[in-house]
Structures are given as structure tokens and as C-alpha cells.
Amino acid sequence: xxxxxxxxxxxxxxxxxxxxxxxxxxxxxxxxxxxxxxxxxxxxxxxxxxxxxxxxxxxxxxxxxxxxxxxxxxxxxxxxxxxxxxxxxxxxxxxxxxxxxxxxxxxxxxxxxxxxxxxxxxxxxxxxxxxxxxxxxxxxxxxxxxxxxxxxxxxxxxxxxxxxxxxxxxxxxxxxxxxxxxxxxxxxxxxxxxxxxxxxxxxxxxxxxxxxxxxxxxxxxxxxxxxxxxxxxxxxxxxxxxxxxxxxxxxxxxxxxxxxxxxxxxxxxxxxxxxxxxxxxxxxxx
Numbered sequence: 001x002x003x004x005x006x007x008x009x010x011x012x013x014x015x016x017x018x019x020x021x022x023x024x025x026x027x028x029x030x031x032x033x034x035x036x037x038x039x040x041x042x043x044x045x046x047x048x049x050x051x052x053x054x055x056x057x058x059x060x061x062x063x064x065x066x067x068x069x070x071x072x073x074x075x076x077x078x079x080x081x082x083x084x085x086x087x088x089x090x091x092x093x094x095x096x097x098x099x100x101x102x103x104x105x106x107x108x109x110x111x112x113x114x115x116x117x118x119x120x121x122x123x124x125x126x127x128x129x130x131x132x133x134x135x136x137x138x139x140x141x142x143x144x145x146x147x148x149x150x151x152x153x154x155x156x157x158x159x160x161x162x163x164x165x166x167x168x169x170x171x172x173x174x175x176x177x178x179x180x181x182x183x184x185x186x187x188x189x190x191x192x193x194x195x196x197x198x199x200x201x202x203x204x205x206x207x208x209x210x211x212x213x214x215x216x217x218x219x220x221x222x223x224x225x226x227x228x229x230x231x232x233x234x235x236x237x238x239x240x241x242x243x244x245x246x247x248x249x250x251x252x253x254x255x256x257x258x259x260x261x262x263x264x265x266x267x268x269x270x271x272x273x274x275x276x277x278x279x280x281x282x283x284x285x286x
Contacts (some may be wrong), residue, residue: 019047020173020207022073026080037078040066042233044228046081050174051205055218057274058228059281062212063180067174068102071209072098072177084175094122099169101180103160106150111159112139112148115167122171138166141200158189175207179217182217195258196219202247215274218269220248220258227274230281240270 026044029037029260040063047053069075070082073092081206082089084096088131105114115135139145142162147155152163161181168176182190183199198221201208216226225240243266249259262266 012237020050020052020085021046021048021209022081022083023047023067024081024083026067026070026082027078028063028070028075028080029078039233040231042235044236046236047208048175049208050085050207053201053208053210053222054224054226055210055212055222055277056226057215058214058220058234058280061231061232062228063231064228064234068098068177068179068209068211071175073098074098094171095174097171097173097176097180098182099161099164099168099176099178101183102162103152103157105160105163107152110149110151111144111155114152114163115139115170118167119170134170138170141169142166142196151193156189158185160195161185161193162196165200169200169204172236173206175209178208178210180211180213180221180257183213190217197221198248215271215278218274219244219270220261225270225274227277237281242270281285 003153023044023046026041028040028041029039032038032069043278044067056067058064060187066075070077071081071084071089073089073096076090089096106117109117116131119131119134123134126134136145136148139148142165144159144162144166147159152160155163161184165181174201182193185193194217208222210218210222219242223242223246225242227238227240229235229237244261248261
């Protein structure tokens with residue numbers, strides 16, 4: 001197999017200061033009652049390009065969601081330098097939008113109004129006509145035009161998550177952050193929405209950082225997979241380059257292309273390597 005596996009120490013020594021997102025020597029800890037510190041993340045080094053889709057995988061408690069929240073500006077690092085496009089991240093910003101596992105929609109607003117609320121908040125100097133156009137464009141992008149005037153309790157879980165994705169993308173962020181965005185969905189809806197999000201990303205490339213527990217999802221959607229060691233004091237254990245080119249589906253029918261990829265030796269090699277890594281750390285968990 002041609003994909004490359006980077007051990008943590010090799011990756012740290014070759015830290016790239018030319019990335020779009022740069023996380024350098026990140027440490028996150030919390031004070032304990034006895035005066036010592038509980039270290040969640042210890043020495044995280046990661047760069048992401050401006051058009052790159054990466055996934056982060058690790059066991060519960062490894063700090064992957066904490067890492068995502070630090071990039072989002074929702075939590076502060078204890079020690080580190082975290083930069084987006086050369087600027088230090090110190091607080092939440094419209095250039096980094098987040099999609100959560102649970103839909104976080106306002107129930108008293110319609111689908112269209114939930115998206116419009118974000119557009120109004122971020123794109124304050126945009127004309128009313130252009131805002132309407134942006135909302136309609138993103139409703140169409142996630143195939144929700146027909147549901148524009150429905151309320152959240154009138155649509156399915158998959159549709160609610162599509163509203164959340166459209167709301168995040170409508171503000172035209174530089175980076176999209178997703179915390180297990182398909183985790184609450186059934187298998188069929190999950191597969192369909194994975195494809196839909198990937199279609200959108202392939203047409204409108206931007207930096208994406210996705211937290212997931214699903215190895216198959218990570219291989220299918222991302223260009224690199226970041227494997228985290230167990231917490232506390234979690235580190236990046238390995239980074240896998242996924243060798244499949246984008247777009248993942250071109251002229252080949254969706255189902256045939258996905259099955260063909262999953263039946264390839266490269267796919268099995270990557271999947272088994274990632275699962276073996278996770279199993280090894282699961283066995284070490286105490």
C-alpha cells in the first residue's frame with residue numbers, strides 16, 4: 001500500500017509552519033484540588049491546508065472534541081500556538097463555523113429562518129436581496145428547498161442536520177468544524193448525508209476538521225486521518241494519508257463507486273491499520 005503512516009515523533013520533527021491551520025505544541029490541562037494539573041492534551045502538532053478535509057479519531061476521553069473546541073475558540077489552550085491563516089485564535093469567529101452532533105436549531109424558527117439568523121448575524125453589511133439569495137442557495141445545496149417553511153419538529157433528524165450544515169456554510173467560513181455530525185443518525189440516513197456533505201465540499205473546497213468514531217466514515221470522506229492516543233495526556237499517535245483521489249465519485253454511480261473503494265486492498269489495509277491502532281490503545285486502557 002502506498003499510503004504513509006507518520007509516527008508522532010516523526011511528525012513533530014517535521015512540523016510545517018506553512019499550513020492554513022497551525023496547531024503547535026498544544027497542551028490543555030485543568031487544575032486539580034491538590035494543586036497539580038490534569039493534562040488532557042499533551043504536545044499536539046498539526047497543520048491543515050486551506051482545502052483539506054481531515055478526520056480525527058480516538059477513544060472516548062482522548063480529547064479530540066476538546067481539540068476541536070480550542071480550534072473553534074470555545075476553549076482556551078493552556079500552552080500553545082493555534083493559528084488560522086497566520087492569525088492567533090483567541091475566541092470564536094465567523095471564519096470558523098461548527099456543526100454539532102445534536103442539531104442546535106431554534107424550534108420557534110422555520111428551516112429558512114434558522115439559516116437566515118446566522119446569515120444576518122455574520123453578514124451584517126450584505127443587502128437583504130443577497131441574504132435571501134444566500135439562504136435559498138444553501139437550502140438548495142442540501143436539498144431542503146421544499147422544507148424551507150417547516151419547523152424543526154416537522155422534519156426528520158437527517159433533515160435537521162442538513163439545516164445545521166447549510167447554516168454553517170451559508171456564513172461562508174474559511175473552515176468548517178464538525179463534531180460527530182452524523183453520530184445521531186440511522187445508518188441509511190448517515191450514508192446519504194456523508195455523500196451529500198462530500199459533494200458540497202468537493203464543489204466548494206475549504207478546510208474541514210471532523211471528529212468521528214467511524215473508521216469507514218473517515219476513510220471515505222477525508223484526505224488524512226489523525227489517530228489519537230488515549231487520554232489523559234493524549235497525543236497524536238499516527239496520521240494516515242488516504243490515497244483515494246477526489247472527487248470520490250465521478251462518472252461512476254454512487255453505490256458502485258463506494259463498493260469498489262471498500263473492496264480495494266488499499267481500503268482494507270488502511271481500515272485494518274486504523275482499527276489495530278485503536279484496539280491496541282483500547283487494550284492498554286485501564
